[in-house]
Amino acid sequence: MSEIAPLLRGQEIVERGLAISRADGCIVLVNDRTEANLRWANNSLTTNGAMRSRHVAVVSIINDAVGSVGRSVSTVDDLALLVSASERAAREASPAEDVMPLVESGDAAGEWEAPPAETSIGVFSSVAPALGEAFGQAKAVDRLLFGFAEHVMTTTYLGTSTGLRLRYDQPSGRVELNGKTGDRARSVWAGVGTRDFTDVDVAALVTEVSGKLDWGSRQLELPAGRYETLLPPTAVADLMVYLYFVSEMREAEQGRTVFSKRGGGTRIGEKIASFPVNLRSDPQEPGLQTAPFLATEVSGQGTSVFDNGMPTGRIDWIRDGELRNLVTPRWWAAKSDVTPTAYVENLVLEDPAGGRSTEEMIASTERGLLLTTLWYIREVDPQTLLLTGLTRDGVFLIEGGEVTAAVNNYRFNESPVDLLGRMTEVGQSKRTLPREWNDFFTRAAMPTLRIPDFNMSSVSPAS
Amino acid sequence: MPDIDAEFTALPLRQLADAALNRSRELGAEHADLRVERLRSQNVGLRDGRVEYSRDGEEIGLAVRLVHEGTWGFAAGMEMTTEEAVRLAEQAVDVARVSAPVNTDRVELADEPVYGDATYVSAYDVDPFGVPEPEKLALLTDFCERLMAADGVDHVNASLWSVKENKFYADLAGTSTTQQRVRTWPEFTAVAVDRAQGGFETMRTIGPPAGRGWEYLTGVGWDFEAELAELPELLAARTKAPSIEAGRYDLVIHPSNLWLTIHESIGHATELDRALGYEAAYAGTSFATVDGLNSLQYGSPVMHVTGDRVAEHGLSTIGYDDEGVAGQQWDIVRDGVLVGYQTDRNMARLMNLGRSNGCAYADSSGHVPVQRMANVSLQPAASGPSTEDLIGRVERGLYVVGDKSWSIDMQRYNFQFTAQRFYLIENGQLVGQVRDAAYQATTTDFWGAMEAVGGPQTYELHGSFQCGKAQPGQGAPVSHGCPSALFRGINILNTVTEAGR
Numbered sequence: 001m002s003e004i005a006p007l008l009r010g011q012e013i014v015e016r017g018l019a020i021s022r023a024d025g026c027i028v029l030v031n032d033r034t035e036a037n038l039r040w041a042n043n044s045l046t047t048n049g050a051m052r053s054r055h056v057a058v059v060s061i062i063n064d065a066v067g068s069v070g071r072s073v074s075t076v077d078d079l080a081l082l083v084s085a086s087e088r089a090a091r092e093a094s095p096a097e098d099v100m101p102l103v104e105s106g107d108a109a110g111e112w113e114a115p116p117a118e119t120s121i122g123v124f125s126s127v128a129p130a131l132g133e134a135f136g137q138a139k140a141v142d143r144l145l146f147g148f149a150e151h152v153m154t155t156t157y158l159g160t161s162t163g164l165r166l167r168y169d170q171p172s173g174r175v176e177l178n179g180k181t182g183d184r185a186r187s188v189w190a191g192v193g194t195r196d197f198t199d200v201d202v203a204a205l206v207t208e209v210s211g212k213l214d215w216g217s218r219q220l221e222l223p224a225g226r227y228e229t230l231l232p233p234t235a236v237a238d239l240m241v242y243l244y245f246v247s248e249m250r251e252a253e254q255g256r257t258v259f260s261k262r263g264g265g266t267r268i269g270e271k272i273a274s275f276p277v278n279l280r281s282d283p284q285e286p287g288l289q290t291a292p293f294l295a296t297e298v299s300g301q302g303t304s305v306f307d308n309g310m311p312t313g314r315i316d317w318i319r320d321g322e323l324r325n326l327v328t329p330r331w332w333a334a335k336s337d338v339t340p341t342a343y344v345e346n347l348v349l350e351d352p353a354g355g356r357s358t359e360e361m362i363a364s365t366e367r368g369l370l371l372t373t374l375w376y377i378r379e380v381d382p383q384t385l386l387l388t389g390l391t392r393d394g395v396f397l398i399e400g401g402e403v404t405a406a407v408n409n410y411r412f413n414e415s416p417v418d419l420l421g422r423m424t425e426v427g428q429s430k431r432t433l434p435r436e437w438n439d440f441f442t443r444a445a446m447p448t449l450r451i452p453d454f455n456m457s458s459v460s461p462a463s
Numbered sequence: 464m465p466d467i468d469a470e471f472t473a474l475p476l477r478q479l480a481d482a483a484l485n486r487s488r489e490l491g492a493e494h495a496d497l498r499v500e501r502l503r504s505q506n507v508g509l510r511d512g513r514v515e516y517s518r519d520g521e522e523i524g525l526a527v528r529l530v531h532e533g534t535w536g537f538a539a540g541m542e543m544t545t546e547e548a549v550r551l552a553e554q555a556v557d558v559a560r561v562s563a564p565v566n567t568d569r570v571e572l573a574d575e576p577v578y579g580d581a582t583y584v585s586a587y588d589v590d591p592f593g594v595p596e597p598e599k600l601a602l603l604t605d606f607c608e609r610l611m612a613a614d615g616v617d618h619v620n621a622s623l624w625s626v627k628e629n630k631f632y633a634d635l636a637g638t639s640t641t642q643q644r645v646r647t648w649p650e651f652t653a654v655a656v657d658r659a660q661g662g663f664e665t666m667r668t669i670g671p672p673a674g675r676g677w678e679y680l681t682g683v684g685w686d687f688e689a690e691l692a693e694l695p696e697l698l699a700a701r702t703k704a705p706s707i708e709a710g711r712y713d714l715v716i717h718p719s720n721l722w723l724t725i726h727e728s729i730g731h732a733t734e735l736d737r738a739l740g741y742e743a744a745y746a747g748t749s750f751a752t753v754d755g756l757n758s759l760q761y762g763s764p765v766m767h768v769t770g771d772r773v774a775e776h777g778l779s780t781i782g783y784d785d786e787g788v789a790g791q792q793w794d795i796v797r798d799g800v801l802v803g804y805q806t807d808r809n810m811a812r813l814m815n816l817g818r819s820n821g822c823a824y825a826d827s828s829g830h831v832p833v834q835r836m837a838n839v840s841l842q843p844a845a846s847g848p849s850t851e852d853l854i855g856r857v858e859r860g861l862y863v864v865g866d867k868s869w870s871i872d873m874q875r876y877n878f879q880f881t882a883q884r885f886y887l888i889e890n891g892q893l894v895g896q897v898r899d900a901a902y903q904a905t906t907t908d909f910w911g912a913m914e915a916v917g918g919p920q921t922y923e924l925h926g927s928f929q930c931g932k933a934q935p936g937q938g939a940p941v942s943h944g945c946p947s948a949l950f951r952g953i954n955i956l957n958t959v960t961e962a963g964r
Contacts, residue, residue, distance in 0.1 A: 035935070037934070037935060038562060038565065039934055040565055041739075041741045041742075041743055041744070042568075042739075042740050042741075043567060044566055044567040044568045045535070045562050045565040045566035045568075046741050047535060047537065047831045047833065047933075048536065048537060048558050048559075048561075048562045048831075049537040049538065049558060049830075049935075050537070050538050050539075050554055050555075050557070050558050051526075051538070051539040051540075051829045051830075052539065052540050052541065053522075053524060053539070053540075053541055053829050054541055055522070066517070067517075068516070068517065068518045068519070069519045069520070070518065070520040070521070070522075071521045071522075071523075072521070072522050072523050072524060072541050074541060074543075085519065088596075089517065089519060089596060092595070092596040092597050092600075093514060093517060093596070093600070094513070094514060094604075096514070097510075097513050098515075121554075121558050121561045124561060128561055128562065128564050128565055129564055131564075131565050132564035132565050135565065135567070144740070144743075146740065146743040146744035147744045148744060148745065148934040150934065176744055176745075177744075178743055178744035180743065184740070184743075187743070254617075254618060254656065255617075255656040255657075255663055256618070256654060260661065260663075261661065262659070262660065262661030263658060263659060263661065264658050297518060298506070298516040299515055299516045300508055300515050300516040375747075375873055376870045376871060376873070377870070378868050378869060378870045379868060380868045380879075380881060380958050381899075381962065382663075383661075383662055384962045384964070386958060386961065386962040388868070388870045388901075389870055390870070390871075390873065390877070409872065411872070411877050411879060411903070413879075413956075413961035413962065414962075418962070439935070439936040440936075455961065455963065457903070457961060458877060458903055459877070460872040460874075460876060461874070461876045461905065462747075462750075462872040462873050462875075462876050462877065463874065
């Protein structure tokens, strides 16, 4: 690395990298990233930051073998070293299993020559004072606020030796607000995903948190057991994202997932949901827009480096309640004679017939539990996709169509696939922030689901 | 001991520090530090003996963290120039100013001696980044092929994750440290698929990630060859094993499983930032609140837990933490009572705990240091029993080996774990594997039910590269040492019944 040298533009890195390359095939992927964040606890700031980074990956293909090397490249010298390291890795590797001709055309999703999109700490210029005000109000009524606000802007430049030049600007933002009573005995949560923070209403989040804390003025201890339960959109999102992660065609065909069929093959074509719901990903989903092409520096988990630049249009994973597609890279799709698909970074579950609001669903509940979020979700049995986890930040008892008390938390053991098959009502789908996976998955729209017999395995004393 | 990489020490570290620290001082910072980090990593994955991916990565960057008028400011960048270092100092002050309206607690740091030009290199023999790629791939492929060739094995997954971490730290007080750490994490999983019945089972190696180099794959510190030779038989036994009957069982837990229970129910619960609520909205808080220090009965009297950042080959082991604090060892639970926390300099000062015990860590230059986990370890009994002796004391129970599924609540009370292998114990003898088991308990009940810990001969160091915490999310490597231990009357679930089948 040179001591003083001008920072190359992302586009230049792609062009120069491809020009230097002597490999049979080459992919250069640049991610220019800026981010800003604020974090607070006990009504006060804890950490913050403004960060800038660049990651450059060069994937060289030589005699069907792949060499993938990633670096934080700044200079021409860095880039030359990176390309040669990638070529050396390819020469030392054995032929890859997922070899396919590199993609030759794709959907341009932004102006190639434009500078990268950026964010800065200034994105919080209205959020920070609003938070400061909220902290003062919370303190006055002996309540505590905790949370996190983050804005990340990533510009991706993808170029291949087959002539592809694709660029995408991805904004990702999130705000999480956690409220507790002064004795920390009760805790609630509200969160939103956002592209640019112009739509973030701190006052509305504070109102939501205050309202949920007020619901807890009556507290009740309830035992473990199976309860009629309303799972709100954020909880459904965390469960569906897990399901999405294990939706790999090859694993299913090999008999290794919940989507494998007894006797061989997959469950594609099988009705797995009790309502004609759709579970889909669509790069153009309004408010949840994401890259319309695949960009990856490694193969694995349903993804192939040979597919870089492959258009990723709308895909229905479940349609009319029936499993329709699994994630299938081109090489495996060619073997299995199906259409190739790739992971898209958003997920929508909806009943095309519409559905009621969460408030209406509460009003029509004789006795049941209303959850806020789920936490620490982990796989217990991959054969059934049995997941365990905890309820977090508010479990409420509904009686006679109204929330009447806050109850203790639970550990649950449930499979999202089974839940789709057992749900008795699908509410109106709306944009939500997955609680557990929002570190890397912020774009989701989900309905509230009514589950007649959700398995609360044991009581958790946590609050 | 290997030297610190010349490529790293050739960076203009001192000049960057001078530029950033001088500018911070000019702008009125009470504290300022500069970190330069280079993180080399290699991830290799094989499926059924063929390389699925191999990725070599190197991230390098620099960051300034400072305290300005009592408020933190942090800025990170990537150009190794003095101009960039100055810009970051200025940007960090801006961040502190924007954040000031939401800050009500004045930041102050606990004192620490000054260490000038200190260096540290972790204990390893062979730098994994110096081993030719074909040699590495040949060994991994050979291991996988041997597994594939065994009866009853339909698929094999393997992965190897190697990391070399270089950190330079300098602060306004005059401390400057340069460090290098190496770690290695191999894993092999054999899969048996029953297509007719639509089921499958897996069995994974229990050889832990370790603060070691490439020598770890060739028999130093763990015998992977021997473990791989046993794996097909263990898998076959699991596929034929009966389903567990749910109920109360005595457990003898091997270190390969117990480490994760320690990590979740003691390691995280005794992080002071969690007890103070800093992680309340994300990783969570802790039932072990500060009013319980020196009084909370955490477990039975045989429970002695230490925190350390000095254990040889430990994944959390360092010379100096990311605030310039030297590595230490201290008690967390003694005679079953909570006696200590894991701290950083700000919290140590805030709680009047004296010196920080050195748990500040950032996973890259792009992230701010936060309090992260030390090697939190359960100590063995000086002339304690063997694992066989512990099993001999059980009439009806389970011997639990290897970690698998894990989950614990946000206050670290209620947990549920599964294992690679559960063996049924009857009248002090192992009678074979059972399947579909999970153990579920509340932390203090569980540790209160610990009747005995094994002797030093049963002690092993296990761990993970991937402990998650903080927002933005950061990963941290950590080890946990423990002996085999005996627990009475623990609740065992049948996971098939739990799934409603």
